Amino acid sequence: MTWSDVLTQLFGGAHDVRADADFLSGTATFDGQPLTVVGTTHHAPIGFALALRQARVVLDTVAQHPGRAILLLIDTQGQQLRRHDELLGINRAMAHLGCCIDLARRRGHRVIGLVYDQALSGGFITSGLIADGCYALPEAEIRVMRIPAMARVTKLSEEFLTALSKTSPVFAPGVQNYVRMGGVRDLWSGDLQACLRDALATTPTEDVRAADGYLRGGRKVAAAVVEQVLAA
Amino acid sequence: MSVPIGIESLNYEFPGHRPAGQFAPVLVGVVGSGNMEVMLEPASTSTCRFAVQTSARGFGAIWEAVLRDFQQRHGLAGVSVSINDMGATPAVVSLRLAQAAAEIE
Amino acid sequence: MTHHPHPLNPRVSFAECPARERIALLFDEDTFKEWITPAQRVMSPHLAQLGVPSSFDDGVAIGEARLDGHTVFVAAQEGEFMGGGVGEVHGAKLVGLFKRALRDRPAAVVLLAESGGVRLHEANAGLIAVSEVMRALLDVRAAGIPVIVLIGGANGCFGGMGIVARCADHIVMSDIGRLAMSGPEVIEASHGVEEFDSRDRALVWRTTGGKHRYLLGDCDQLVDDDVQAFRAAAIAALAKRRPLSADVLEKEHALLAQRLVDGRETRDAVELWQRIGVTQAARVPDMNATQVRALRSREESTQ
Numbered sequence: 299m300t301w302s303d304v305l306t307q308l309f310g311g312a313h314d315v316r317a318d319a320d321f322l323s324g325t326a327t328f329d330g331q332p333l334t335v336v337g338t339t340h341h342a343p344i345g346f347a348l349a350l351r352q353a354r355v356v357l358d359t360v361a362q363h364p365g366r367a368i369l370l371l372i373d374t375q376g377q378q379l380r381r382h383d384e385l386l387g388i389n390r391a392m393a394h395l396g397c398c399i400d401l402a403r404r405r406g407h408r409v410i411g412l413v414y415d416q417a418l419s420g421g422f423i424t425s426g427l428i429a430d431g432c433y434a435l436p437e438a439e440i441r442v443m444r445i446p447a448m449a450r451v452t453k454l455s456e457e458f459l460t461a462l463s464k465t466s467p468v469f470a471p472g473v474q475n476y477v478r479m480g481g482v483r484d485l486w487s488g489d490l491q492a493c494l495r496d497a498l499a500t501t502p503t504e505d506v507r508a509a510d511g512y513l514r515g516g517r518k519v520a521a522a523v524v525e526q527v528l529a530a
Numbered sequence: 531m532s533v534p535i536g537i538e539s540l541n542y543e544f545p546g547h548r549p550a551g552q553f554a555p556v557l558v559g560v561v562g563s564g565n566m567e568v569m570l571e572p573a574s575t576s577t578c579r580f581a582v583q584t585s586a587r588g589f590g591a592i593w594e595a596v597l598r599d600f601q602q603r604h605g606l607a608g609v610s611v612s613i614n615d616m617g618a619t620p621a622v623v624s625l626r627l628a629q630a631a632a633e634i635e
Numbered sequence: 636m637t638h639h640p641h642p643l644n645p646r647v648s649f650a651e652c653p654a655r656e657r658i659a660l661l662f663d664e665d666t667f668k669e670w671i672t673p674a675q676r677v678m679s680p681h682l683a684q685l686g687v688p689s690s691f692d693d694g695v696a697i698g699e700a701r702l703d704g705h706t707v708f709v710a711a712q713e714g715e716f717m718g719g720g721v722g723e724v725h726g727a728k729l730v731g732l733f734k735r736a737l738r739d740r741p742a743a744v745v746l747l748a749e750s751g752g753v754r755l756h757e758a759n760a761g762l763i764a765v766s767e768v769m770r771a772l773l774d775v776r777a778a779g780i781p782v783i784v785l786i787g788g789a790n791g792c793f794g795g796m797g798i799v800a801r802c803a804d805h806i807v808m809s810d811i812g813r814l815a816m817s818g819p820e821v822i823e824a825s826h827g828v829e830e831f832d833s834r835d836r837a838l839v840w841r842t843t844g845g846k847h848r849y850l851l852g853d854c855d856q857l858v859d860d861d862v863q864a865f866r867a868a869a870i871a872a873l874a875k876r877r878p879l880s881a882d883v884l885e886k887e888h889a890l891l892a893q894r895l896v897d898g899r900e901t902r903d904a905v906e907l908w909q910r911i912g913v914t915q916a917a918r919v920p921d922m923n924a925t926q927v928r929a930l931r932s933r934e935e936s937t938q
Contacts, residue, residue, distance in 0.1 A: 527731025
């Protein structure tokens with residue numbers, strides 16, 4: 299589903315979101331309330347500049363529209379892999395975007411992430427994964443790294459990794475795995491408006507992902523280790 | 531070709547004659563390439579028990595020789611030795627074991 | 636838990652110490668109390684099936700210690716184990732540490748970071764873990780407890796941990812340390828050796844090393860590769876809380892937006908340093924920490 303289709307299903311014509319190259323931004327009206335929409339498309343590589351552009355929208359919402367909810371639309375191939383971005387400090391720009399979203403949350407803005415196509419680690423850690431909660435369309439994919447690069451770094455063969463990504467929840471890119479592991483709260487299908495309405499109303503503001511991962515059986519150890527540290 | 535077939539577990543037990551008594555667990559080394567970590571803990575036996583987890587499969591005979599040699603030198607009794615290994619050479623294994631033993635002797 | 640004794644030496648290389656030794660030598664003597672000890676064997680549930688050996692502490696030691704008499708919570712990542720990569724257990728230990736800090740309110744949380752980021756061998760679990768660490772760190776920061784990151788290991792601080800580090804109040808680096816997002820090999824594999832020659836060590840360190848980060852302002856202190864220098868810097872950082880607010884983030888935004896302008900089409904760090912007013916930019920790679928520190932105070936005082 300394209301970003302445009304997603305927004306039509308969510309808001310009908312009640313939005314002014316536009317794409318400027320890979321960058322999406324605008325305002326929508328949902329259940330009579332305005333809502334900020336910001337994100338990326340075309341499997342965007344997130345570089346220093348694009349991280350900043352998204353941060354600007356979040357900061358503007360905080361400054362000008364107290365309490366307004368923010369919807370993050372995620373479609374990215376991960377961080378931009380360029381010397382120039384590293385030189386300028388892309389990790390700092392990404393941390394800045396993450397901190398802006400975190401500030402918005404603390405100021406009472408609901409922040410909901412939606413992976414509508416794909417998400418790869420660096421482009422996802424400081425957007426969807428730092429929202430109040432992250433959701434996904436059923437056909438979306440979330441990965442840490444593409445298999446050829448992963449094979450080079452881990453020295454595990456591509457054949458082995460490919461087989462693993464079919465059988466192991468730790469490696470499989472389907473969003474169903476992320477739901478099971480607690481990283482994604484739920485999948486949105488059918489009546490997307492009802493999904494968004496529910497997300498805005500019920501997404502917790504504390505980080506419950508480790509508990510979800512345990513309850514859903516996809517991440518059996520993390521929550522218990524956290525408790526063990528608290529009790530040590 | 532790198533299709534892993536798992537970690538190899540090796541276990542040995544040798545008699546000892548120098549009781550180590552009670553001591554806080556000792557940890558030496560790091561599980562890096564060509565390296566290993568070894569932890570010594572008190573045990574309620576008169577022997578020295580070795581439990582090795584290694585990614586370098588097929589070297590059981592060499593492990594037995596190195597560990598037996600270590601035990602001949604140190605004769606530890608009432609000690610449990612646990613090793614996580616990522617392809618350390620016999621020389622490195624012996625070094626780490628000696629460093630660990632030095633902490634309880 | 637004892638550690639392998641290190642020969643007494645006035646200057647001990649931070650980079651060459653394993654994580655546990657850094658803890659033993661940096662904090663007040665014999666004050667480190669570990670939570671979840673190696674003997675408890677809380678280890679990775681994912682590595683064995685890949686034929687990879689696990690570590691008793693999953694590559695990170697956490698606990699509390701005293702720093703100049705103040706109670707601090709501590710984590711030290713072992714860069715030699717899986718490149719310091721964050722897996723499910725490793726990440727949960729860090730999250731637990733931050734959550735405990737929220738409850739017990741130490742003077743600071745000190746993170747000795749050495750990591751490639753998400754542990755690829757634990758893929759999805761590692762990615763979610765890093766994100767949980769980030770949120771827990773920001774909770775601690777929002778509660779007014781400073782988070783101090785020390786980066787001086789040979790493996791640097793990359794990937795998701797490179798982002799986590801920049802969420803902290805204060806960063807101390809040596810020139811051996813690196814702070815960035817993607818490793819040079821990944822960039823070279825993606826866009827070719829012209830884009831980034833990963834074997835050109837001087838280039839790698841100019842682009843991501845401590846001196847560059849210090850000159851840009853991406854780390855707060857630059858020290859020699861010396862455990863005692865890191866200790867002194869951590870003590871100095873105890874007083875340097877930087878709570879986040881909309882004002883602070885607006886200033887940060889303006890700084891980064893300006894950097895985008897200053898850095899337009901720069902190919903190399905030397906050019907970027909010249910653009911931001913660093914004198915003797917071409918000689919920076921040969922300078923020591925003291926000399927580079929003098930450059931930044933000069934640069935700041937002319938603005």
